[in-house]
Amino acid sequence: MMHRRSFAVLVAGAALLLTSCAAAADAGGSAAPPGSALAALTPENPTGEVWGQGTILDDGSAVELCLGAVAESAPPQCSGIPVAGWSWDGKLDATSTGGSTWGAYAVWGSYDGTTFTLTRTPVPLALFDAMPAPDPTEGKTGSATAEDIATIEEIVPDAIGNDMLGMHDQDGWVYVDVIWDDGTWQKAADQDFGTGKVIIRSALRSVD
Secondary structure (H helix, E strand, O other), X not given: OHHHHHHHHHHHHHHHHHHHHHHHHHOOOOOOXXXXXXXXXXXXXXXXXXXXEEEEEEOOOOEEEEOOXXXXXXXXXXXXXXXXXOOOOOOOOOEEEOOEEEEEEEEEEEEOOOOEEEOOOOEEHHHOOOOOOOOOOOOOOOOOOHHHHHHHHHHHHHHHHHHEEEEEEEOOEEEEXXXXXXXXXXXXXXXXXXXXXXXXXXXXXXXX
């Protein structure tokens, strides 16, 4: 009789524990540390044509598309992604010095996660009038506290790695700029830190 009672208590306790865990999961709780989803997931490469705006830098050995920050020097300094199919023929807006050539362009092409391959003739940014991207905040203030922002800014760079272009906070949001996101990292950031705190912005956008 004592054995049956002890077993019944043990089963009841286990059921209560499982119920509590399920409730925590339903409430958005997770035993995984913040940043786990971002680190574990990678966006699928775009299957169609994409476009972006940035600096094309040719140092004489390789041509790169810099989508993030560019140091204003001559030649400029930046970290970009390799570009296939580039030619400076006919591009009178380019600047050359010290063995490097560069210019700012809107570009269209395919992206395989490593290399950007041109599919159309680039357009100098001075002549390009792009449609503004939709406001992902919908005009709302974010809910990230100072503590949230500090945590996000500490975790995100390591979680995303070299695909991250930059990050800053404004109006309760932490904006994270990446080379490419199909929505995977946005969902992961919401899972890691809660909705209404992080906005993942993709520098490359699908051509509609």
